[in-house]
Amino acid sequence: MSFKIGSRVVGYGQPSYVIAEACENHLGNMDAAKEMVVQSKLAGADAVKFQHHLPDEEMLPDVPMSSNFNMPLYEFLKKHSLKLEQHRELRDFCDKVGITYLCTPFCWTAAQEIAELGVPAFKTGSGEMTDIPTLSRIASFGRPMIVSTGMCTLEEIDRTYNALVARKVPLALTNCVSEYPPVYTDINLRVINTMIERYPQAVIGHSDHTPDLFTCFAAATLGAAIIEKHVILDKRQVCPDQPVSIDFAELAELVSGIRKIEASLGSEKKIHERERSIRSWAYRSLVATKDIPAGASIDESMIWSKRPGTGIPAHEMDTVIGKKAKREIRKNSLISWADLG
Numbered sequence: 001m002s003f004k005i006g007s008r009v010v011g012y013g014q015p016s017y018v019i020a021e022a023c024e025n026h027l028g029n030m031d032a033a034k035e036m037v038v039q040s041k042l043a044g045a046d047a048v049k050f051q052h053h054l055p056d057e058e059m060l061p062d063v064p065m066s067s068n069f070n071m072p073l074y075e076f077l078k079k080h081s082l083k084l085e086q087h088r089e090l091r092d093f094c095d096k097v098g099i100t101y102l103c104t105p106f107c108w109t110a111a112q113e114i115a116e117l118g119v120p121a122f123k124t125g126s127g128e129m130t131d132i133p134t135l136s137r138i139a140s141f142g143r144p145m146i147v148s149t150g151m152c153t154l155e156e157i158d159r160t161y162n163a164l165v166a167r168k169v170p171l172a173l174t175n176c177v178s179e180y181p182p183v184y185t186d187i188n189l190r191v192i193n194t195m196i197e198r199y200p201q202a203v204i205g206h207s208d209h210t211p212d213l214f215t216c217f218a219a220a221t222l223g224a225a226i227i228e229k230h231v232i233l234d235k236r237q238v239c240p241d242q243p244v245s246i247d248f249a250e251l252a253e254l255v256s257g258i259r260k261i262e263a264s265l266g267s268e269k270k271i272h273e274r275e276r277s278i279r280s281w282a283y284r285s286l287v288a289t290k291d292i293p294a295g296a297s298i299d300e301s302m303i304w305s306k307r308p309g310t311g312i313p314a315h316e317m318d319t320v321i322g323k324k325a326k327r328e329i330r331k332n333s334l335i336s337w338a339d340l341g
Contacts, residue, residue, distance in 0.1 A: 001200065001201065001202065001203050002014060002203065003144045003170035003172075003203065004144070004170075005017065005046075005047070005100060005102075005120050005121045005144055006100050006120045008046055008100070010144070010172065010203060010225060010226065011203045011225050012203070012223065012225055014225065015258075015259065015262055016205075016220050016224060016225055016226065016227050016258050016262065017046050017047070017205070017225065017226045017227070018044070018045045018046050018047075018226075018227050018228075018229070018254070018255050018258065019045065019046065019047045019048075019049050019102060019123070019226065019227070019228040019229070020036070020040035020043070020045040020047070020048045020049065020229065020231045020251055021049050021207075021228050021229060021230045021231060022036045022037075022040075022048055022049060022050050022051075022231060023049075023050075023051055023230055023240075023241045023245075024051060024053075024076070024077070024080050024081065024239065024240065024241065025230070025231065025232040025233070025237070025239055025241055025242070025245060026080075026082075026233075027080045027237075027239060028079070028080040028081065028082060030082075030086055030089065030090075032233060033050070033082070033086075033090055034090070034093055035233060036048060036231065036233060036248075037090065037093055037094055037097055037099060038097060039231075039233070039248035039251070040099055040231065040248070040251065041097050041098060041099040042248070042252070043248050043251040043252035043254075043255055044251075044252060044255035044256065044259075045099065045251060045255060046099070046100060047099060047100035047101070047102045048094065048099055048100075048101065048102070049101075049102035049103060049104060049123055049228070050082060050087065050090060050101075050102070050103045050104075051081070051082075051103065051104045051106065052081075052082070052084070052087060052103050052104065052105050052106065052110040052113065052114050053077045053081040053106050053110065054081075054106070054107055054109055054110050055074050055077040055078050055081070057106075057107040057108075057109045057110065058106040058107040058110070059073070059074055060074075061074045062074070073240075076240065084113050084117075087103060087113075087114065087117060088117055091117050091118070091119075100120065101119065102119060102120075102121060102123055103117070103119050103123075104122075104123050104124060104125055105122065105124070105138070106125065106127075106128070107134070108134050108137055108138075111134070111137070111138045111141075115141050115143075119143070120143060120144070121143055121144040121145065121146060122138050122141070122143060122144070122145045122146070123145075123146040123147075123148075123228075124138070124145065124146070124147050124148065125148050126148040126149060126150030126151055126152070126176050126178045126207075127178075128147075129147060129148060129149055129150070129151075129152050129156065129157070129160055130152065130156055130159070130160065132159065132160060132163050135147065135160060135163065135164060136163060136164070136167060139164055139167040139169040140167070142169065143169075143170075144169070144170040144171070144172065145164060145169050145170070145171055145172070146172040146173075146174060146205065146226060146228075147160065147164070147171070147172070147173050147174070148173075148174045148176045148207045148228075149173055149174060149175060149176050149195075150176035150177055150178030150207070151177075151178040154194070154198065157173065157195075157199070158198075161173065161199050161201075161202060165201050165202070171201065171202040171203070172202055172203040172204070172205055172225070172226055173195060173199055173202045173203075173204055173205070174204070174205040174206055174207040174224075174226055174228060175189070175191050175192050175195060175204065175205070175206045175207070175219070175224070176206070176207040176208075176209070177209060178209070179209060180209055180240075180241070180243055180244050181209055181210055181211050181243050181244045182209050182210060184210070184215070187210070187215055189206075189215060189218050189219055189222060190222065192204055192206060192219060192222045192223060192224055193222060193223070196223055203225045203226065204223070204224060204225060204226075205219075205224045205225050205226025205227060205228065206219035206220075206224040206226070206227055206228070207226075207228040208227070208228065208229050208230075209230070209244040210244070211243060211244060211245070211246065212246070212250075213246070213250060213253060213254050213257065216229060216254055216258070217254075217257055217258065217261060220258045220261050220262065221261055221265070227254075227258060229246060229251065229254060230244050230245040230246070231245055231246060231247070231248060231251050232245035232246070232247060233247070233248070234247070235247050279309060280308060280309055280310060281307055281308040281309065281310075282307065282308075282309065283307070283308070283309025283313070283314075284305035284306060284307055284308075284309055284313075284314040285305065285306065285307075285308065285309055285310060285311030285312055285313060285314065285334055285335075286303050286304070286305060286311060286312045286313075286314060286316065286317060286320055286334070286335045287303065287304060287305065287306040287311070287332060287333065287334055287335065288302060288303060288329045288330065288331050288332065288333055288335060289301070289302060289303060289304050289331065289332075290302055290331050291328070291329070291330055291331045292325050292328065292329040293325065293328055294325055294326065294327045294328050295324060295325060296324065296325045297322065297323070297324055298320055298321055298322065298323050298324070298325065298340070299321060299322075300317075300321055303317065303320060303321075303335060305317070306332075310334070311334035311335060311336060312334075312335055312336065312337060320335065320340065323340040323341060324340065324341045325339060325340065325341075326338070326339055326340060326341045327339060
């Protein structure tokens with residue numbers, strides 16, 4: 001299962017598609033947003049993702065904020081959200097830098113507006129996972145959809161999956177826990193395996209809210225084809241997503257680590273070329289533990305294994321015991337088949 005975002009193939013057997021989630025960590029500052037674009041590119045991410053909020057379209061004013069911040073969500077978004085013209089400027093800047101611009105819409109109107117910007121795929125948050133009317137409308141654009149699945153049941157994912165598959169939209173589902181940050185025992189990474197089996201017509205990824213890298217590395221090992229991680233320029237900055245964000249040095253480490261993990265996931269057991277020279281000295285051969293006179297019958301007290309591995313292999317000990325020495329074998333010397341009769 002795979003699809004394209006721009007020229008990049010996303011799916012199993014491909015390098016994990018790494019999304020740097022800028023969210024609102026720029027606090028509406030375009031210089032900061034652009035610096036996040038540059039740093040995402042330098043770190044090796046495939047895409048940098050922003051959010052398009054139209055607070056009056058997506059929520060009532062009295063929606064409470066998460067407990068990690070002291071400003072109501074509605075007020076925060078009114079103050080710090082990017083305007084459409086700023087998204088257009090960021091899209092153009094991403095094109096110039098050479099990284100894919102993505103954007104999460106939080107309502108149908110926002111989706112229409114970023115569609116007009118030419119966003120190559122839609123990433124929706126976990127809060128919209130059960131909003132099938134909105135998701136179905138977004139699917140009508142025919143562009144790939146990446147749908148996060150935090151705070152829901154498998155049965156709820158089934159319903160959304162079936163609705164979007166019926167619309168034949170290129171689909172990815174990201175495993176997610178909507179805690180900020182999550183308790184590690186709540187993450188249940190092997191749900192990724194369950195989702196891969198349960199949703200064969202979707203690419204399965206992982207959207208991570210931990211403040212470090214470990215669960216992302218594990219998700220990549222388990223087969224997640226998309227990794228999304230919140231990023232921030234300065235981890236001392238106070239904002240709603242600060243507790244779940246990594247900085248760009250950590251993002252670079254994440255991308256590098258994922259690529260190393262991907263390179264190491266082969267399943268063939270063989271002697272590699274670079275092992276052969278080590279094998280020749282590191283393996284063990286049979287060696288005389290005492291002087292063995294010619295004609296003596298070899299017993300276990302006369303031989304044992306030592307490096308290097310260039311003589312009779314140690315696993316042949318039982319074959320050697322009972323044979324006669326054709327000539328004298330000096331103590332602490334390798335035994336060869338030519339020494340034995």
